[in-house]
Amino acid sequence: MKFINKKKILHYIQKNPGRSRTEISKALSISKPTISKLVDELINEGWFREKESSSSSPSGGRRAFQIYFNHNAKYIVGVDIGGTSVEMAVMNLKGDFKEKVVLSTQEHLSKDLVQIIADNINSLITKSSLENSQIIGAGIGVPGITDVEKGIVFDAPSLGWKHYHLVEKLDNLLPFPVYVDNDVNVAALGEQWKGAGKDKRNILQITLGTGVGCGMIINGQLYRGSSFAAGEIGYMVTDKHAAEEAYDSIFSGYGFLDSHIGGPSITKRMLKHLRTGDEESDDWPAKRIFESAIAGDKNALNIVDDALSHLAFALINVISIVNPECVIIGGGLSKSMHHFLPEIMSTIDKHLPIETSVTITKLDNVSVLGAAYLVLKEHESILQV
Known part of the structure; x- marks a missing residue:
């Protein structure tokens, strides 16, 4: 129940920034002492930051503290593998890009494309001045029918992939979880998130x-x-x-x-x-x-x-x-x-x-954004939407 309530509070503040503990309590019908305790935990964990209100309370008492979500608490990676190009970016939890790179798909397809993608992800993280521990995971959009549960690309004609174990290969190259889906699905997620x-x-x-x-x-x-x-x-x-x-x-x-x-x-x-x-x-x-x-x-x-x-x-x-x-x-x-x-x-x-x-x-970069949002959809954590 504690985890569920913390998750409710976190998602509420993501959508309603600048609310006080009292406002959160009323909105979620959770007691004020419980809200106050859980908000303090979320602040200590880095998910929230608080700022003193610029105005006094209606009763003339001390100013309330407003709660805001920390979009830089963690980061996510989005990758869109297309038949022509591969686009990838590191972004914060708001979808703001830290670093981005675009590669030619066909130029690298005859080589080890997956290794090259992993190398570039690691490079982007380094350029962003981040540590791997700050990355929740990477989402990948692929132009083909994909088993999202097993991480297998059944058929991607433009890449020449059939029954390709993409997630298994990337799991051996990256220190955080990897999620994969069809490129059109991740584009839909991008529109749902930001478009x-x-x-x-x-x-x-x-x-x-x-x-x-x-x-x-x-x-x-x-x-x-x-x-x-x-x-x-x-x-x-x-x-x-x-x-x-x-x-x-x-x-x-x-x-x-x-x-x-x-x-x-x-x-x-x-x-x-x-x-x-x-x-x-x-x-x-x-x-x-x-x-x-x-x-x-x-x-x-x-x-x-x-x-x-x-x-x-x-x-x-x-x-x-x-x-x-x-x-x-x-x-x-x-x-x-x-x-x-x-x-x-x-x-x-x-x-x-x-x-x-x-x-x-x-929406620009819709598939890269959607691939990153896939992580927030699939990764089981307090952030899962």
């Missing part, structure tokens, strides 16, 4: 890049499914007739929706229209095609409209099942989506009577 999903309990995170992914937070917690494959909407079929016919699967293992709205699929259709070869794909990234569509290029506009039609119908299907408070669109292609969001919403509103907010992410 458009803050203070919301039912969130859909859609990421648009090479393919399309979906992270689901239901009743405040990640929903991962029976085999950790919930949200793999890249396999969703949004056109029965097109699915029954032969269509180009962009990469082995990618699904129908991936092959119609992913960046490489948009590029491939543009090159096909222009009748140019794949060697020119670097000249026509999806971002350029979106820009051409916005500028009024009819061919680019037709290609983008078709892709966004598939996206809109996919959102209709998922929203109708999950009934989220908000849908947040992120990933590399999201930066090109603002101009087309009204069109997507028009299609959704036409077919779906459920009112749902759909927004483009505004």
Whole structure:
């Protein structure tokens, strides 16, 4: 009971800084002597700091002491392993970065990528002037289906990992706990912690890049499914007739929706229209095609409209099942989506009577933040959320 009460007090002050012991007692319905004793313990342990109020009490007595959470009591590490780059950072409990580094994934993949990640984490901790004992743990986001309980990456095509024992390898290299999850799930956690999903309990995170992914937070917690494959909407079929016919699967293992709205699929259709070869794909990234569509290029506009039609119908299907408070669109292609969001919403509103907010992410470093927040979600301690 003592641990539970200390945890209640800690989380209350995290959300309501500057409260007095009396205010905490009233808010949590815990006796004032108990509150005072536990607050003193939390101060001695470094979780809280107190500051004398600038005003006297209403009765004219001595000034109360206000209690604040110490965001620098401990630190966490967030790592986002992407097909193109690996981003990692050390941050405090508020999500403020101490140090950050970005590496090229493909450049280090042929070497020992996990060892390189561990070396860089240790380097970041040293540069932050911290000790390992101050680190609660590291959270890792991986682009693939991941068994979060065993720490095994079942399949990450862009990394060439199959049944890869990631946590076991990192446990041998790092002196603190390591937690791992799918990259879209950690992006959803980032939005829940610091972005458009803050203070919301039912969130859909859609990421648009090479393919399309979906992270689901239901009743405040990640929903991962029976085999950790919930949200793999890249396999969703949004056109029965097109699915029954032969269509180009962009990469082995990618699904129908991936092959119609992913960046490489948009590029491939543009090159096909222009009748140019794949060697020119670097000249026509999806971002350029979106820009051409916005500028009024009819061919680019037709290609983008078709892709966004598939996206809109996919959102209709998922929203109708999950009934989220908000849908947040992120990933590399999201930066090109603002101009087309009204069109997507028009299609959704036409077919779906459920009112749902759909927004483009505004949060930088969302996956790194989410990976760090994964530690706070999974690590069993007084901080666990």
